[in-house]
Amino acid sequence: MQVPPVFIDMSLEDQAQELRAYLKGLGAEISEEKSPKGIEDDLHKIIGVCDACFKEGQEADVEMVLNDIVSIMVLIPLERSENLILAFCEKLTKAPGPKLGVVCLRALWLLFKSLDDSSPMRYPVYYHLLQIAKQTDSVKMVYQDIQQLKQQFANCPPSSEQLQKLYRLLHEVLLKCNQSEQAALVMIELLGTYTDKNASHAREDAIRCIVSALAEPNTFLLDPLLDLKPVRFLEGELIHDLLNIFVSENLTVYLKFYKDHKEFVTSQGLNHEQLMQKMRLLSFMQMAEANPEITFEMIEKELQIKPEDVESFIIEVLKTKLVRARMDQSSKKVSVSSTMHRTFGRAQWQQLRDLLHSWKNNLTCVQEGMKTVSVAQMEMMTQQ
Structure with missing residues (x-):
C-alpha cells in the first residue's frame, strides 16, 4: 500500500x-x-x-x-x-x-469552512455536503438547526430559488436520518420563502409541509401553518380540511373524515393509527383547557379508549409535558394544573395580557409593601 x-x-x-x-x-x-x-x-x-x-x-x-x-x-x-x-x-x-x-x-x-464567509461558492458546496450527508446518514455533522444554517450564509445569502432547493433537500435528508421534528421546521421555513406573487406555485411544498407536520409525533401547535401564504391557496382541498381538523377539532371529527376519505389519507403516506394517537393527545389538551378535573369516564368516552388503557394513556400525555396534571387512580380522575393551548389566537393573547397585568399589579403591591416596611424600620432606628 x-x-x-x-x-x-x-x-x-x-x-x-x-x-x-x-x-x-x-x-x-x-x-x-x-x-x-x-x-x-x-x-x-x-x-x-x-x-x-x-x-x-x-x-x-x-x-x-x-x-x-x-x-x-x-x-x-x-x-x-x-x-x-x-x-x-x-x-x-x-x-x-x-x-x-x-x-x-x-x-x-x-x-466549506475554508471559503470566505462572503463567497458565493459556499452555497453549492453546502448543497453537495447535504447530498453526501443523505447518503451516509450523517446530517448531524453539517446541520444543527435552522438558525445556525442561516448564520452560515449571513454574508452571502442564497437567492429565494436556491434557498427553496436547499430546504427541499435538507427536508429529505432530515427525514432519512430520522430527524422528523427538524424536518417539519425546515418545511415551515421553506414555505416562508414564498411571497404573495409566487405562493400559488408552492402547492407541492405546502402539501409536503402539512403532511410532515401531521406525521411528526412531537408537533402539536399547528395553527401557524394556516397563516402561511402557500397553505392558504389550498383552502377547499382535502389536505387543508385535514389540517383544520388537527388545529381545532376533536377525535370524532377526524374519524369521520378518515371514514369518508380513507384512500386520500393513505395516499399522503400518513399512518391512521399514528394520527389517531396524535388526535387523542390534542383532544385531551382541549378537554384540559375547559375542565380543571377530567374523569376517567370522560376520557373513555371522548377519546374512545378502553377502560384498561386510560391510565397508560394519561401517563403518555404527562410525558409529553403538554399538560401538567395529577392522576388520582382511586377517584378515577385527573386534576389539571396547566395545559399548552392547541391554538394561540386573540383569546390566548388577551389571557396572556391579563396575566402579565396581574403580575405587574402584584409586583407593585409588593414593592409598596417593602417601602412601608423600610420606612417603619428607619423610624424605629431613629427613635432608638
Missing part, C-alpha cells in the same frame, strides 16, 4: 506534481509532469482522477489526498476556481460506501 505524500513547505505546483505522481501510482490515467497551462489545469486533471484513491487507499490515505486538494484549491483566486470547486464536489458525492462517504464529507466540510 502506497503512503500518500505529505506536502510541507512546497509550492502549489510542486504539491500538484506530487499528487499527480501518487495518483498515477494508484493506476490513474494522468501524467506526472506539470501542466504548461498552470496550476488550474493541473488541479483540473487531478480532480478528474482523484477517485482513484477510493479504490485502493485506506480511509486515512484518502482523507489526506482530498485535504491536499482542498489546500491547493482554496489558494487559487475565486474567479479561477469556481469550476474546480464544482468538479470536486461532484466527484466526492460519488464516493462508494458510507465509510468513504464520511471521509468525503469531512473533506468537503473543510472546503
Whole structure:
C-alpha cells in the first residue's frame, strides 16, 4: 500500500506534481509532469482522477489526498476556481460506501469552512455536503438547526430559488436520518420563502409541509401553518380540511373524515393509527383547557379508549409535558394544573395580557409593601 505524500513547505505546483505522481501510482490515467497551462489545469486533471484513491487507499490515505486538494484549491483566486470547486464536489458525492462517504464529507466540510464567509461558492458546496450527508446518514455533522444554517450564509445569502432547493433537500435528508421534528421546521421555513406573487406555485411544498407536520409525533401547535401564504391557496382541498381538523377539532371529527376519505389519507403516506394517537393527545389538551378535573369516564368516552388503557394513556400525555396534571387512580380522575393551548389566537393573547397585568399589579403591591416596611424600620432606628 502506497503512503500518500505529505506536502510541507512546497509550492502549489510542486504539491500538484506530487499528487499527480501518487495518483498515477494508484493506476490513474494522468501524467506526472506539470501542466504548461498552470496550476488550474493541473488541479483540473487531478480532480478528474482523484477517485482513484477510493479504490485502493485506506480511509486515512484518502482523507489526506482530498485535504491536499482542498489546500491547493482554496489558494487559487475565486474567479479561477469556481469550476474546480464544482468538479470536486461532484466527484466526492460519488464516493462508494458510507465509510468513504464520511471521509468525503469531512473533506468537503473543510472546503466549506475554508471559503470566505462572503463567497458565493459556499452555497453549492453546502448543497453537495447535504447530498453526501443523505447518503451516509450523517446530517448531524453539517446541520444543527435552522438558525445556525442561516448564520452560515449571513454574508452571502442564497437567492429565494436556491434557498427553496436547499430546504427541499435538507427536508429529505432530515427525514432519512430520522430527524422528523427538524424536518417539519425546515418545511415551515421553506414555505416562508414564498411571497404573495409566487405562493400559488408552492402547492407541492405546502402539501409536503402539512403532511410532515401531521406525521411528526412531537408537533402539536399547528395553527401557524394556516397563516402561511402557500397553505392558504389550498383552502377547499382535502389536505387543508385535514389540517383544520388537527388545529381545532376533536377525535370524532377526524374519524369521520378518515371514514369518508380513507384512500386520500393513505395516499399522503400518513399512518391512521399514528394520527389517531396524535388526535387523542390534542383532544385531551382541549378537554384540559375547559375542565380543571377530567374523569376517567370522560376520557373513555371522548377519546374512545378502553377502560384498561386510560391510565397508560394519561401517563403518555404527562410525558409529553403538554399538560401538567395529577392522576388520582382511586377517584378515577385527573386534576389539571396547566395545559399548552392547541391554538394561540386573540383569546390566548388577551389571557396572556391579563396575566402579565396581574403580575405587574402584584409586583407593585409588593414593592409598596417593602417601602412601608423600610420606612417603619428607619423610624424605629431613629427613635432608638
